Amino acid sequence: MNPEIFFVTGKGGVGKSTVAAALAIKKAKSGRKTLLVEIGDQSFYKDFFSLSSVGHEPTMVQENFSVALWTGQSCLREYILHLIKVETLYKLFFENAVMRAFINVAPALPELAIMGKATSGPRNHGPKLPFDCIIIDCYATGHFAALMGAPVGMAEIVKVGPMGEQSRSIDRVLRDPRVCQYFIVCLPEELPVRETEELFDQLKANYGITPQIILNKFNTKSLSEAEFVAAEACSNAEFREFSKQHRMLQGMHLEMRTRVMGRDPTTQTLPMVWSHEVMQVLEVLAARLK
Ligand SMILES: Nc1ncnc2c1ncn2[C@@H]1O[C@H](COP(=O)(O)OP(=O)(O)O)[C@@H](O)[C@H]1O
Ligand SMILES: [Mg+2]
Known part of the structure; x- marks a missing residue:
């Protein structure tokens, strides 16, 4: 069975x-070997899960559940080392004029390395990532x-050779709904909802992806x-105000839910x-997630 890959984004x-x-947590509890990945230089999950450190290699939090911190550089380094060891491709990659020029002008290379690693399982390419769910x-x-x-972007710059091929295969996997799913997290407020609508439309228009x-x-x-009518007839002015505010909050949340739906x-x-x-907190939320 192919690994499932979930991207979680939002404002x-x-x-x-x-x-x-x-x-x-939900996936791990269902028996899937799960890796939770954060991207960047600083780990949020280290303190969140009271771990001594979080790095590129997975750190186990509990049964079936590990976390890792990936950067463009850590993914690229691991990939290149894998190629050198397995296929002695170092020269092909770095010691030619095209690649040297390309690495200097490729601002998207760190992002490509991250997406390459995320999709390495279904593409059967690169260092093994032995998880059922990422x-x-x-x-x-x-x-x-x-x-x-x-x-x-990379496939447009480098049309031929392994880099072009890998870029196209990463893109194909990212668009494959049997493998990749996308979650946009949102708060029931105007600005996050507007941003969610925009991102939803962009993913659909640019990649044919339907996010959740x-x-x-x-x-x-x-x-x-x-x-509400009963509460607002109450003699306690504080309570009447509280009730009025809750009514507005409830109205706004329902309106925002209608928008995103x-x-x-x-x-x-x-x-x-x-x-x-x-x-x-996580267990309550995990139990609510479908
Ligand atoms: N459903 C929730 N119930 C309670 N607290 C939450 C919930 N979702 C998020 N939080 C809290 O809100 C804050 C922001 O959440 P976080 O996951 O760090 O957001 P982001 O990663 O989008 O910046 C954190 O303090 C987190 O613990
Ligand atoms: Mg965060």
Whole structure:
């Protein structure tokens, strides 16, 4: 069975890392050997899961569940070392004028290396990544767009040879819904919703991808119209104000859910979990995820 690859993205602070971790817990519990990957120089999950360190090589958190921190450089280095060892391709890669010029002018190379590593299983290419499920926490949407665009961009620059071929094969896997799934995490607020709509449309137009939307910190304690009317007849002014605010919040959340469901009718909502215990939060969210 091919590994499943999930990309989790969305605006800063909406809960991407939390949702990605909850999805990883869910997959691990279902018996899938799961790797949760964060991208960048600094690990968020190190403190989140109280680990002593997180690096390029997977660190086990619990049974079936490991985390890793990938950078463009760590992925590229691992890939090149793999080629040298296995195929002695170092010269082909680095000691020719085309590649030297290319590496100097290839701003998308780190992103390509990351996407190459993420898709190495289904492409059967590169160092082994022995996981059934890979979940990638992609920070800000701008960086996610750069990751997605890297293979096509590279294939346009380098049309022939192994680099062109690999770039096209990465792009094909990224567009294959049997292998890759995309989650846009969103808060029920105007700006994140607008950004989600835009990203959804871009992924569809540019790659034919249909992302899934997750509306995080969604109000789950809904009151009926009659309950609001009763609350607003209460003699306690503070309570009346509280009720009025909750009514507005509820209205806004429902409006935002209608908006995102216009894009993804299968949008999932996740509640705000009132706990400081990371594992407790993740387990509640994992149980809610489909
Ligand atoms: N459903 C939730 N319930 C409770 N706290 C949440 C939930 N989702 C996210 N958080 C908290 O919100 C903050 C931002 O979440 P985080 O996952 O770091 O966002 P991002 O990765 O998008 O920047 C963190 O403090 C996280 O613990
Ligand atoms: Mg994050």
